[in-house]
Amino acid sequence: MSEVTIIIDGKEVQAQKGQRLLQVALKAGADIPNLCYLPGVEPPQNGCRLCWVEVEGLKKPVTSCTQVIEEGMVVHTRTPAVDRLVRSGFEMLMSVHRLDCKVCPGNRRCALQDIAKSRKIPLKPKRLNKIEPDLPIDESRPDLGFNPNHCVLCGHCVYVCNNEVKKKILDFSQRGLATVISTFDGRPLADQECDGCTRCAEVCPVGAIYLRQ
Ligand code: SF4
Ligand code: SF4
Ligand code: FES
Structure with missing residues (x-):
């Protein structure tokens, strides 16, 4: 696997091409709500629907546990759209x-x-x-x-x-x-x-x- 650089909330992060974004972001210290992700389990269960982020160039927020990283990806973990989705998902669960x-x-x-x-x-x-x-x-x-x-x-x-x-x-x-x-x-x-x-x-x-x- 080759190394790629992505930006998470303005911070440069190095990771291996093909890794899931949630795993990379959590390791880099990002605070992304998640309940159903277990590192290494493929494909991710994608059940809790809490790990939303926005990626520049994509029209809609994505679940970071399913998103595969690519060189140069620019990620935002806190935007109004992300916060709304997290809140709704959490309220449904609760x-x-x-x-x-x-x-x-x-x-x-x-x-x-x-x-x-x-x-x-x-x-x-x-x-x-x-x-x-x-x-x-x-x-x-x-x-x-x-x-x-x-x-x-x-x-x-x-x-x-x-x-x-x-x-x-x-x-x-x-x-x-x-x-x-x-x-x-x-x-x-x-x-x-x-x-x-x-x-x-x-x-x-x-x-x-x-x-x-
Ligand atoms: S929350 Fe439910 S599914 Fe998850 S580990 Fe606990 S008992 Fe199992
Ligand atoms: S009752 Fe409270 S501590 Fe127990 S699982 Fe629910 S939120 Fe967590
Ligand atoms: S961690 Fe549950 S959907 Fe991503």
């Missing part, structure tokens, strides 16, 4: 999220809280009706718990369980607005051949899959 931070295992280490703080967007959406999910919590195991009401469907747990640990216990289930993360057969975690590696809890950016102490 409109179907059970917001009970005080009792959530993710409290104070949660990517949603970080995004809300850095973009000055309230965690509780103001413009959309809120539907608080009330799905059953799985605390069948002593070491791991799963609360689907906090899940943002980033897919990180599914990826590591299937591709790194190769246990194939977790997957996306159902479709559209009903999509949830579940075990393959729908039975609780305690009934699975899970050896408690806890990689899923490590990669969960919120408080959905968590360690039980």
